[in-house]
Amino acid sequence: MGMTNRFTRIACLSATAALLAFPALAQTVKVTPLGGIDGEFCPQDRALVFEDPNGTRILYDPGRTVAGADDPRLGKIDVILVSHMHGDHVGNAHNKAPNSGSCDKPDMSVSALPNSSAVNIALAKKSTIVTGSEMPPFFAAKLKANGGDPAKSMLARFGGSVTVGGVRIATVTAMHSNGLDPDYIGGDLGKAMKDAGIAGDVGLATGYILKFSNGLVAYLSGDTGITADQDQVVRGHYHAKLAVMNINDLVKPASVIPSHANEVGTVSGKVRPGSKTEAFIKAVKVPAHVPLSGKTMEFDGAGKCTAGC
Numbered sequence: 001m002g003m004t005n006r007f008t009r010i011a012c013l014s015a016t017a018a019l020l021a022f023p024a025l026a027q028t029v030k031v032t033p034l035g036g037i038d039g040e041f042c043p044q045d046r047a048l049v050f051e052d053p054n055g056t057r058i059l060y061d062p063g064r065t066v067a068g069a070d071d072p073r074l075g076k077i078d079v080i081l082v083s084h085m086h087g088d089h090v091g092n093a094h095n096k097a098p099n100s101g102s103c104d105k106p107d108m109s110v111s112a113l114p115n116s117s118a119v120n121i122a123l124a125k126k127s128t129i130v131t132g133s134e135m136p137p138f139f140a141a142k143l144k145a146n147g148g149d150p151a152k153s154m155l156a157r158f159g160g161s162v163t164v165g166g167v168r169i170a171t172v173t174a175m176h177s178n179g180l181d182p183d184y185i186g187g188d189l190g191k192a193m194k195d196a197g198i199a200g201d202v203g204l205a206t207g208y209i210l211k212f213s214n215g216l217v218a219y220l221s222g223d224t225g226i227t228a229d230q231d232q233v234v235r236g237h238y239h240a241k242l243a244v245m246n247i248n249d250l251v252k253p254a255s256v257i258p259s260h261a262n263e264v265g266t267v268s269g270k271v272r273p274g275s276k277t278e279a280f281i282k283a284v285k286v287p288a289h290v291p292l293s294g295k296t297m298e299f300d301g302a303g304k305c306t307a308g309c
């Protein structure tokens with residue numbers, strides 16, 4: 001063995017030792033969609049569970065496809081994120097169980113009013129609900145009214161952040177409406193609001209920026225059109241490497257997960273020809289990974305999918 005070879009070998013050995021000494025370098029964030037039908041991407045699918053390498057589990061927008069707090073796919077949920085108060089995100093109704101209904105006719109037969117699925121799951125799992133804008137007082141009041149701890153509703157203010165379970169959570173603007181349906185208020189006030197045709201004011205809709213312990217920065221767009229913040233804040237300031245979004249490639253991530261397609265996106269786990277999902281995948285210039293319900297994808301700190309895609 002010549003000097004060069006021996007030197008290379010020593011260098012490799014020390015690189016291996018460094019990886020063993022800092023296991024976080026090799027660790028991934030696991031992303032598992034909790035959609036309506038196992039292995040498919042269906043019209044109502046919104047919910048994703050992010051699991052940090054340290055074990056912290058975050059449920060994003062439970063929507064209508066998580067079968068309430070008893071859904072066996074949930075497991076431990078430390079944090080719940082709600083991008084905005086529309087029923088398909090906070091969860092005004094849901095399926096009886098995973099795989100009830102069909103991909104094109106989702107089951108939404110169980111009402112979650114007046115609490116919402118987000119609140120019911122938070123109460124059962126003792127999760128912290130982290131929202132931005134003016135949504136935290138609403139969730140705090142709901143938790144308190146149901147015997148929960150109002151302090152479990154936390155604010156992630158625009159421009160600031162909170163760290164829960166080792167994951168840093170910030171909110172960004174989303175250009176979308178965010179009126180609170182009077183059905184969540186109920187009583188005489190709820191009825192009066194309904195009769196007047198007005199919704200409750202809980203501030204602006206939001207998106208999220210999550211920084212995981214392996215260094216991965218993910219952008220969850222919420223419902224939004226293109227915003228200037230996507231370029232200046234999401235890409236320029238936070239340097240998001242994984243984006244979960246419907247439209248456009250402004251953010252320049254390393255990977256993107258399309259969401260909220262409002263269509264049957266897959267048939268037998270394959271992208272349906274002629275679908276919006278197919279058009280989106282063709283339009284973006286980075287790898288797009290379709291969120292198939294129950295199929296876990298793993299992402300490294302640079303936003304590259306390393307397994308399950």
Ligand SMILES: [Zn+2]
Nearest residue numbers: 086088089223
């Ligand atoms: Zn929506």
